Amino acid sequence: xxxxxxxxxxxxxxxxxxxxxxxxxxxxxxxxxxxxxxxxxxxxxxxxxxxxxxxxxxxxxxxxxxxxxxxxxxxxxxxxxxxxxxxxxxxxxxxxxxxxxxxxxxxxxxxxxxxxxxxxxxxxxxxxxxxxxxxxxxxxxxxxxxxxxxxxxxxxx
Amino acid sequence: xxxxxxxxxxxxxxxxxxxxxxxxxxxxxxxxxxxxxxxxxxxxxxxxxxxxxxxxxxxxxxxxxxxxxxxxxxxxxxxxxxxxxxxxxxxxxxxxxxxxxxxxxxxxxxxxxxxxxxxxxxxxxxxxxxxxxxxxxxxxxxxxxxxxxxxxxxxxxxxxxxxxxxxxxxxxxxxxxxxxxxxxxxxxxxxxxxxxxxxxxxxxxxxxxxxxxxxxxxxxxxxxxxxxxxxxxxxxxxxxxxxxxxxxxxxxxxxxxxxxxxxxxxxxxxxxxxxxxxxxxxxxxxxxxxxxxxxxxxxxxxxxxxxxxxxxxxxxxxxxxxxxxxxxxxxxxxxxxxxxxxxxxxxxxxxxxxxxxxxxxxxxxxxxxxxxxxxxxxxxxxxxxxxxxxxxxxxxxxxxxxxxxxxxxxxxxxxxxxxxxxxxxxxxxxxxxxxxxxxxxxxxxxxxxxxxxxxxxxxxxxxxxxxxxxxxxxxxxxxx
Amino acid sequence: xxxxxxxxxxxxxxxxxxxxxxxxxxxxxxxxxxxxxxxxxxxxxxxxxxxxxxxxxxxxxxxxxxxxxxxxxxxxxxxxxxxxxxxxxxxxxxxxxxxxxxxxxxxxxxxxxxxxxxxxxxxxxxxxxxxxxxxxxxxxxxxxxxxxxxxxxx
Numbered sequence: 001x002x003x004x005x006x007x008x009x010x011x012x013x014x015x016x017x018x019x020x021x022x023x024x025x026x027x028x029x030x031x032x033x034x035x036x037x038x039x040x041x042x043x044x045x046x047x048x049x050x051x052x053x054x055x056x057x058x059x060x061x062x063x064x065x066x067x068x069x070x071x072x073x074x075x076x077x078x079x080x081x082x083x084x085x086x087x088x089x090x091x092x093x094x095x096x097x098x099x100x101x102x103x104x105x106x107x108x109x110x111x112x113x114x115x116x117x118x119x120x121x122x123x124x125x126x127x128x129x130x131x132x133x134x135x136x137x138x139x140x141x142x143x144x145x146x147x148x149x150x151x152x153x154x155x156x157x
Numbered sequence: 158x159x160x161x162x163x164x165x166x167x168x169x170x171x172x173x174x175x176x177x178x179x180x181x182x183x184x185x186x187x188x189x190x191x192x193x194x195x196x197x198x199x200x201x202x203x204x205x206x207x208x209x210x211x212x213x214x215x216x217x218x219x220x221x222x223x224x225x226x227x228x229x230x231x232x233x234x235x236x237x238x239x240x241x242x243x244x245x246x247x248x249x250x251x252x253x254x255x256x257x258x259x260x261x262x263x264x265x266x267x268x269x270x271x272x273x274x275x276x277x278x279x280x281x282x283x284x285x286x287x288x289x290x291x292x293x294x295x296x297x298x299x300x301x302x303x304x305x306x307x308x309x310x311x312x313x314x315x316x317x318x319x320x321x322x323x324x325x326x327x328x329x330x331x332x333x334x335x336x337x338x339x340x341x342x343x344x345x346x347x348x349x350x351x352x353x354x355x356x357x358x359x360x361x362x363x364x365x366x367x368x369x370x371x372x373x374x375x376x377x378x379x380x381x382x383x384x385x386x387x388x389x390x391x392x393x394x395x396x397x398x399x400x401x402x403x404x405x406x407x408x409x410x411x412x413x414x415x416x417x418x419x420x421x422x423x424x425x426x427x428x429x430x431x432x433x434x435x436x437x438x439x440x441x442x443x444x445x446x447x448x449x450x451x452x453x454x455x456x457x458x459x460x461x462x463x464x465x466x467x468x469x470x471x472x473x474x475x476x477x478x479x480x481x482x483x484x485x486x487x488x489x490x491x492x493x494x495x496x497x498x499x500x501x502x503x504x505x506x507x508x509x510x511x512x513x514x515x516x517x518x519x520x521x522x523x524x525x526x527x528x529x530x531x532x533x534x535x536x537x538x539x540x541x542x543x544x545x546x547x548x549x550x551x552x553x554x555x556x557x558x559x560x561x562x563x564x565x566x567x568x569x570x571x572x573x574x575x576x577x578x579x580x581x582x583x584x585x586x587x588x589x590x591x592x593x594x595x596x597x598x599x600x601x602x603x604x605x606x607x608x609x610x611x612x613x614x615x616x617x618x619x620x621x622x623x624x625x626x627x628x629x630x631x632x633x634x635x636x637x
Numbered sequence: 638x639x640x641x642x643x644x645x646x647x648x649x650x651x652x653x654x655x656x657x658x659x660x661x662x663x664x665x666x667x668x669x670x671x672x673x674x675x676x677x678x679x680x681x682x683x684x685x686x687x688x689x690x691x692x693x694x695x696x697x698x699x700x701x702x703x704x705x706x707x708x709x710x711x712x713x714x715x716x717x718x719x720x721x722x723x724x725x726x727x728x729x730x731x732x733x734x735x736x737x738x739x740x741x742x743x744x745x746x747x748x749x750x751x752x753x754x755x756x757x758x759x760x761x762x763x764x765x766x767x768x769x770x771x772x773x774x775x776x777x778x779x780x781x782x783x784x785x786x787x788x789x790x791x
Contacts, residue, residue, distance in 0.1 A: 022668075023696065027694045055720060410644075411700075472733070
């Protein structure tokens with residue numbers, strides 16, 4: 001490619017750049033990983049790569065500590081998060097491993113239903129996996145959800 | 158940097174020749190009287206620029222880092238700071254401005270605005286010039302003037318900032334925005350929400366302030382073009398536009414073209430524009446980086462002594478010499494705007510010759526003094542001098558960590574007393590920030606002694622307890 | 638900032654008009670701050686004859702903040718971890734805004750030529766390196782063969 005053409009192309013793209021200056025998926029995920037690894041996040045949830053060799057950083061494990069003053073108190077819920085190739089432009093999918101009774105969680109598969117969980121439904125690029133876990137925890141603590149009868153501790157989907 | 162604002166009376170005169178050629182007025186009948194009135198005007202004008210938030214500067218210089226300011230006070234300071242970053246067409250020095258053009262994002266402009274403005278007015282630091290993307294030596298005077306006429310005061314702002322995406326800002330004219338905060342949230346979350354909204358609002362306000370100045374600038378430029386208008390003394394003459402830009406240099410950091418003289422690094426004499434210079438600062442408080450033995454588990458941050466936190470002075474970006482400083486020699490061919498002649502009065506045949514006006518306003522002396530200063534070293538500006546609060550920041554961070562580690566120790570001890578089977582020392586994983594990972598011989602508090610005693614007791618009880626403790630340990634790790 | 642800074646435009650132009658031997662860097666079409674990079678393994682290193690893919694991103698605050706760089710090709714090196722993250726001083730504490738994409742990539746190439754197991758990112762690799770350097774280098778050569786092989790033009 002000649003220099004002049006490159007220059008022209010750069011100039012053309014100049015205008016559109018406002019939309020393309022976001023950090024790419026991989027560096028965004030590395031940032032989240034670092035925060036999770038260093039334990040800089042809140043204590044009530046944690047997350048990390050499911051496979052430390054996976055250069056695509058697609059599959060993640062998370063835990064949520066059940067909120068106090070609810071039927072979830074002292075329980076630790078495991079979840080599996082999948083960040084697809086278009087994350088964070090599109091939300092990740094998240095699935096409970098530990099059995100839980102929550103309206104936004106599919107009672108057969110454990111999958112969090114995007115249509116009934118606001119963080120997934122109204123996903124923004126700036127949201128992180130940490131937001132997701134914390135918001136799920138809040139969901140467990142809402143007045144209607146905190147008294148829901150829960151399956152036996154330690155059971156899985 | 159021992160200058161006090163009063164010193165401006167002697168050194169700098171605003172528009173000291175009131176629009177006429179340099180040196181002519183000094184032959185008037187009562188030069189003495191003229192000088193006094195002019196000086197008075199100089200003081201009031203220069204001070205009005207510099208003094209807008211002198212109180213806030215004093216506040217931020219406060220020696221006692223223990224004193225906590227209220228949110229309202231802190232927000233007022235931030236707003237004052239943001240106001241100081243607005244480029245104004247009528248605040249110029251030698252063809253440049255007192256605030257940056259906007260090569261770097263607004264959030265990164267954390268230097269002391271008042272100090273920098275004063276350095277610029279005192280001709281100790283190059284003004285913030287509007288940069289050119291490119292410059293061609295073959296351009297004619299007319300071409301250069303045409304380009305300069307098209308320059309905005311400030312670069313365009315981004316309106317798609319991820320951080321502020323979806324943050325409500327409400328009516329910017331109303332000072333109170335508590336109604337935007339969700340009352341059902343916890344106190345802590347409400348505070349977080351408050352600061353997010355404040356930031357987003359401040360950004361919007363900042364954009365509006367600058368856009369207001371941009372419009373004013375444009376209006377004045379259009380106004381000045383109509384044939385029967387009075388010349389606007391703040392706008393540069395065509396001669397000045399050409400004089401400023403015809404000799405320039407590319408800043409090796411932002412790759413933009415700036416008028417000479419630029420600032421030069423003291424150590425290796427490389428040019429650096431003021432906009433890049435104000436970005437260079439000492440490192441954030443951090444623990445010293447050591448080469449670690451990979452065979453040993455790494456220490457976690459929470460185990461380290463807060464007093465070890467350090468912050469190294471900025472190094473020269475070009476040659477890495479510590480304690481980065483720049484030198485600046487003001488232009489000899491122009492002295493316009495604050496502390497000089499009105500920009501509109503500048504004529505290129507009327508070069509600024511120091512000797513000519515020495516009797517009337519003492520600027521010869523000023524010029525000489527500033528030049529000799531740069532030789533002696535007192536007009537050298539260090540990166541630290543435009544952020545004098547760095548030491549307080551370090552102290553604050555140390556105190557924050559100390560507080561946190563004290564809390565952690567307290568929780569730690571109570572945890573062990575409640576769950577005596579909790580085994581921590583052998584189970585600590587590198588990088589884990591859980592308060593149960595304790596480094597030996599680190600803290601010297603009384604807590605430490607107490608802790609060691611408790612730990613001894615736990616060890617003994619563990620030996621009886623066998624493996625049952627291990628399972629619990631594993632669980633606690635998944636949480637940490 | 639709304640538009641691409643002049644600095645990035647000029648650096649990109651210069652990288653293409655005056656490329657560094659053994660290194661390529663090309664911006665993505667849809668994100669001019671995001672580069673596809675290849676680095677040839679230095680001669681007489683265990684990475685010789687390998688071509689390593691990397692990705693490089695210039696954050697909003699570049700050049701006041703260092704570029705973010707990561708290996709996409711698997712590599713056995715004490716300062717590069719399993720996710721391709723690199724432990725290199727100029728990418729962290731010793732970053733200077735006078736450095737450029739070009740200089741960063743040259744430093745990475747130099748890191749391949751002289752690993753530093755005393756300041757590791759991949760602890761297990763560093764351990765191997767210290768215990769038995771020859772065996773570690775053999776493994777690095779093996780990985781280069783496995784993952785970073787030059788694709789023959791013919």
